[in-house]
Amino acid sequence: MTEEMAILVTVDENYLEPLETMLFSLREHHLNQRMTIWLIHEEIPETKLEKLQQLIDSFGWQLAPVAVTQYIFKEAPTVTRYPKEMYFRLLCGKILPKEVERILYLDPDLLVINSLNPLWELDLEGKLLAAASHRGVTNITNSLNQLRLNTDHPYYNSGVMLIDLEKARETISIEAINETIDRYGPYLLLPDQDVLNHLYGKYVKEVPDDVWNYDARKYVSYLAKSMGEYDIHQVMNQTAIVHFCGKPKPWKEKSDTRFTGLYLDYVHRLKHYKQQHKLVKE
Template identity: 55%
Template sequence: MNQKIELLFTLDEGYLRPLKVALLSIHANNPKQAFRIWLVHERISQESLVSLQAFSEHLGFEFREMKVDGSNWENAPTVARYPKEMYFRLLAGEILPEEITKVLYLDPDILVINSLNELWNIDLTNHLLAAATHIGLLDLTTPLNKVRLDLDHEYYNSGIMLLNLAQAREKIKWEDISQVLQKHANYLLLPDQDILNYLYGKYALTIPEEKWNYDARMYTKYLAKSLNKHDIHWVLRNTAILHFCGKPKPWSKKHDNRFTALYLNYQQRTDIIEESIRKKL
C-alpha cells in the first residue's frame, strides 16, 4: 500500500467551498492513494467543520481539525485576500503532532489534476522545505524581491510547500518571526510568504513550477518559455497542481481563462456531492 500522504490546509471559513473543490480534485486524480487532511484554523464554526468532515470522509479521506489561538498574530499584517490564518502554516511543526514528520501544505485555490506521489516522495533529508518559484518570462519580479528582502536565493511561492517538520521544529521559531514582524511589517507585501523567504528560503529545495505550482494565469508564459512544448495537452498530462493565484478567483464570474471551465466542472461536481451528503445528515 502507498504511504499515507499528510495534507495541511490553514484557512478561514471563507475558503471552505474552494477547499472542498480542491479535495475532490485530489481524490479524482489520486484514486488509490490514502490521505489524511489536517485543517488548522482559529474560528471555523462547528456546523462548517461537521460538513467538511462529512465531505472528506465521503471521499475516503481521514480528517483532523486543529483549532489554534491566533492572538499572537493580532498585529501581524493582513489583508482581505491574506487573512491571519495564512501565518499558521509557518508554525506547522509546533501545531501538528510530533509523530507527523512531513506534511504537504496546499493553498485551497488549486486543482490537483495528476498524482501527488512524486512530490510527496521527494527526499527532504537536507532541506526544510520544497517549493517552487514563479519566474516571469523576463523574470522581473525575482530580482525585485531579492533586493526588497535582501535575499541571496530564489524567492519561493508559499502556496504549495512540502515541509520537513523535523527540521521545522528545530529552525522555525515564533521569536524570529515576531522580530521580523516588528521590524519589517511595512515592507511585507505578501506577508507570510515574505517571512518564509526572508528567514527560511535558504533551506529550500527548488521544484519545477510547471509541474507542482502552475500559475493558472500564465499559460502563454509557460508556452513561450518551453518553446511551445508545454501546450494544454502537456499540462493535462504532466502538471500536478494548477494554482489559481491572484484575482479574480476561478469561482468568480470575472474569471475567464483557459482553465476556468475545468475549475467550474469540479465545483459543480462538488456541489452535487454536498447536496447528496446534506440529504443523508
C-alpha cells in the same frame, strides 16, 4: 498504494467551499490513497466543520482539525486578503503533533490534476521544505523580490510546500517571525510568503513550478519559456497542480481564463458527487 499522505490546509470559514473543490480534485487523482487532512484554524463553527467532515468521510479519509488560539502573530499585517490563518502554516511544526514528521501544504485556491505521490515521496536532501518559484520569462519579478527582501535565492511561492516538520520544529522560530514582521511590515506585500522567503528561503529545495505549482495566469509565459512545447496538452499530462494565484479567483464571475472552465468543471462534479452521496439537503 503508497504510505498515507498527510495534507495541511489553513483556512477560515470563508474559504471552505474552495477548500472542498480542491480536496475533491485531490481525491479524483488519489482514489486508492489513504489521506489525513490536517486543518489548522482559529474559529470555524462546529456546524461547518461537520459538513467538511462528512465530505472527507465519504472519501474514506481522515479529517484532523486543530483549533489554534495561542499562535497569533504580534502586529501581523493581516488584511482581508491575507487572514491570520495563512500564518499558521509557518508554525505548523509547533502546532501539529510530533508524530507527524512530513506534511504537504496546499492552498485552497488550486486544483490537483495529476498524482502528487512523486512530490510526497521527494527526497528533501536535508532541506527544510520543497517549493516552487514563479520565475516567468524574464525573471524580473524574482530579482525585485530578492532586492526587496535582501535575499540571494529565488522567491518561492508558499502555496504548495512539502515540509519536513522535524526540521521545522528546530528551525522556525516565532520570535524571528515577529521580529521580521516588526522590522519589514510596510514592505511585506505577501506577508507570510515574504517572511518565509526572508527567513527560510535558503533552506528550500526548489521544485519545477510547471509541474508542482503552475500559475494559472501565466499560460503564455510557460508556452514562451518552453519555446512552444508546454502547451495545454502538456499541462494536462504533466502538471500536477494548477494554482489560481492572484485575482479574480476562478469561482468568481469575473474570472475568465484558460483554466476557469477546468475549475468550474470540478465545482459541478463536486455538486453532483454530493447529491449522489446525499451530502446536501434535498
